Amino acid sequence: MGNKVLLIEDEPNIIEAISFILSRDGMEVKTHSNGVDAVEVVGREAPDMLILDVMLPGRSGYDILSDLRADAATAALPVLMLTARGQTRDREMAERLGASRYMTKPFSNADVLQAVRDLVTT
Amino acid sequence: MAENDVTESAITGARIRERRIAAGIRQAELAERAGISASYLNLIEHNRRRIGGRILLRIAAVLGVEPTLLTRGAAAGLVAGLREAAVDMPEDAPDRAKPEEFAERFPEWAGLLLRTRGKVDALERAVRTLTDRLAHDPNLAERLHEVLSVVTAIRSTASILVDTPELERDWQRRFHRNINEDSARLAEGAEALVRYLDAAPDDAEVILSPQDELDAFLEAHGYHFPALEDGTERDVLAVLAAADHLTSDAARNLAELQLMHYLRDARRLPLADLEAALAALGPDPLALAARCGVSPGLAFRRLAALPTETAGELGYALCDGSGVLVMRRPVAGFSLPRLSGGCPIWPLYAALAQPGTPLRLRVAQVGPDRRVFTASAFSEVSTQTGYNQPPPRRAYMLLVPAAAPAAAASPVTAETDAEAPIELGVTCRVCTRASCAARREPSILREEF
Numbered sequence: 001m002g003n004k005v006l007l008i009e010d011e012p013n014i015i016e017a018i019s020f021i022l023s024r025d026g027m028e029v030k031t032h033s034n035g036v037d038a039v040e041v042v043g044r045e046a047p048d049m050l051i052l053d054v055m056l057p058g059r060s061g062y063d064i065l066s067d068l069r070a071d072a073a074t075a076a077l078p079v080l081m082l083t084a085r086g087q088t089r090d091r092e093m094a095e096r097l098g099a100s101r102y103m104t105k106p107f108s109n110a111d112v113l114q115a116v117r118d119l120v121t122t
Numbered sequence: 123m124a125e126n127d128v129t130e131s132a133i134t135g136a137r138i139r140e141r142r143i144a145a146g147i148r149q150a151e152l153a154e155r156a157g158i159s160a161s162y163l164n165l166i167e168h169n170r171r172r173i174g175g176r177i178l179l180r181i182a183a184v185l186g187v188e189p190t191l192l193t194r195g196a197a198a199g200l201v202a203g204l205r206e207a208a209v210d211m212p213e214d215a216p217d218r219a220k221p222e223e224f225a226e227r228f229p230e231w232a233g234l235l236l237r238t239r240g241k242v243d244a245l246e247r248a249v250r251t252l253t254d255r256l257a258h259d260p261n262l263a264e265r266l267h268e269v270l271s272v273v274t275a276i277r278s279t280a281s282i283l284v285d286t287p288e289l290e291r292d293w294q295r296r297f298h299r300n301i302n303e304d305s306a307r308l309a310e311g312a313e314a315l316v317r318y319l320d321a322a323p324d325d326a327e328v329i330l331s332p333q334d335e336l337d338a339f340l341e342a343h344g345y346h347f348p349a350l351e352d353g354t355e356r357d358v359l360a361v362l363a364a365a366d367h368l369t370s371d372a373a374r375n376l377a378e379l380q381l382m383h384y385l386r387d388a389r390r391l392p393l394a395d396l397e398a399a400l401a402a403l404g405p406d407p408l409a410l411a412a413r414c415g416v417s418p419g420l421a422f423r424r425l426a427a428l429p430t431e432t433a434g435e436l437g438y439a440l441c442d443g444s445g446v447l448v449m450r451r452p453v454a455g456f457s458l459p460r461l462s463g464g465c466p467i468w469p470l471y472a473a474l475a476q477p478g479t480p481l482r483l484r485v486a487q488v489g490p491d492r493r494v495f496t497a498s499a500f501s502e503v504s505t506q507t508g509y510n511q512p513p514p515r516r517a518y519m520l521l522v523p524a525a526a527p528a529a530a531a532s533p534v535t536a537e538t539d540a541e542a543p544i545e546l547g548v549t550c551r552v553c554t555r556a557s558c559a560a561r562r563e564p565s566i567l568r569e570e571f
Contacts, residue, residue, distance in 0.1 A: 011271045013300040017278035020293070024286075055267055084270035106274040109281045 035059030455493025
């Protein structure tokens with residue numbers, strides 16, 4: 001099995017589509033759809049990289065990222081942020097909190113796949 | 123054979139083969155029932171013979187499908203639509219050869235995608251007119267986020283269907299079901315969003331700020347208060363007491379201030395005098411001011427407070443020294459942002475920079491509902507300030523549809539009617555006007571959608 005990717009996203013059909021394209025590319029995909037216990041799930045799954053939606057039920061993706069960066073075990077985990085908010089301040093916020101990449105919805109499958117490939121090999 | 127013919131023929135042949143296999147019919151059997159030789163059918167299926175006419179009809183009859191389903195013609199409209207979609211988003215467009223294949227193999231889904239695209243276009247129009255709510259209304263931001271998420275799911279799923287050549291049947295069914303579900307959600311979301319943006323001003327759910335409440339209150343009264351035309355402060359309080367649209371204290375205070383100004387203005391320029399001057403001169407604020415012996419600013423304000431049946435259709439905007447619109451009277455064909463600053467090249471702002479200089483220009487706002495207006499603008503500096511206090515300034519803009527009969531009565535308008543209108547925007551975030559030196563930020567319509 002290839003690299004392990006954890007996808008935290010609350011839109012079920014986005015989960016299914018991204019899981020499909022990453023699995024076909026040989027990756028092991030784990031999914032979670034809630035913000036509340038996302039940090040614990042990251043700790044438990046220990047993925048090679050994380051795809052994290054910003055607007056999640058229970059807790060913002062920014063808060064989750066902030067916690068992950070504050071923990072030595074996940075401080076260097078590659079994180080791809082997904083969001084429907086394309087404003088400059090959102091991108092700056094993601095960069096300031098330590099996101100490795102930032103992608104605005106609606107994105108293309110090819111872009112997501114390429115970003116994940118780049119991040120798991122860095 | 124032209125390139126298009128090759129593509130068309132190839133797709134028809136492949137389509138026949140695909141349908142035959144799906145129906146479980148052997149090549150020889152189909153050939154026999156269609157009255158042609160197996161070797162000839164083989165050539166057709168492998169795109170080495172063109173097909174049309176009676177043979178196509180017989181093959182379609184044996185396969186139990188509409189003949190057009192086997193030809194490219196049925197999908198031509200879909201293909202054209204898909205190509206347009208690809209032109210709109212060139213960076214994300216899939217392989218150029220794919221639209222034909224997608225439309226031929228999944229015509230219903232291609233149609234669904236195009237209808238979805240139509241709904242997105244409708245959303246863009248709605249966003250264009252009321253975009254300034256985006257940054258200020260968390261409820262709206264959440265609804266838009268939901269719509270974009272569903273669009274993302276549809277786009278991602280559709281790409282898988284197109285780009286995965288050997289997709290297993292179970293996955294196909296699953297992704298088709300997902301697109302179907304998501305398109306239904308998108309339709310509901312788009313309709314809810316349009317309803318939300320188009321909601322009547324008396325819909326409490328969309329009243330967001332004291333200024334919004336004041337706007338709704340003024341609109342509900344048609345910007346005209348007969349009781350205050352010859353009234354007193356007591357009449358102001360009576361109007362406020364009967365107001366359903368003013369729920370917050372802040373909005374009530376704003377409205378009271380506005381109505382007190384109305385009362386003073388009505389005393390300085392009585393309705394009868396204004397109506398008589400209007401009948402003679404048309405909605406020309408400068409000419410009316412001169413005729414009635416009042417300041418141009420007062421003439422602008424009084425015109426903006428006339429009922430439509432008296433003044434005809436007109437729009438009005440009042441901004442303070444910062445350029446923020448503090449009063450708006452919307453008119454069809456000219457959007458006035460609710461919260462953000464307007465287009466920097468509006469005559470309103472040109473007037474703001476030249477207090478005391480009246481301006482009159484023919485203008486049109488870019489967008490689907492383009493309409494030509496005569497825009498009059500004027501700015502004045504308040505003299506009611508204390509020592510060492512910067513005097514507040516404000517600017518007025520009156521918009522009269524260029525074709526309105528009332529406008530033709532104005533000699534000033536008649537002089538300028540032949541000129542081409544100046545193209546204006548709404549606000550930079552939703553403006554598609556190219557090469558504008560005054561642009562302060564990119565347009566979201568091209569960048570974000």
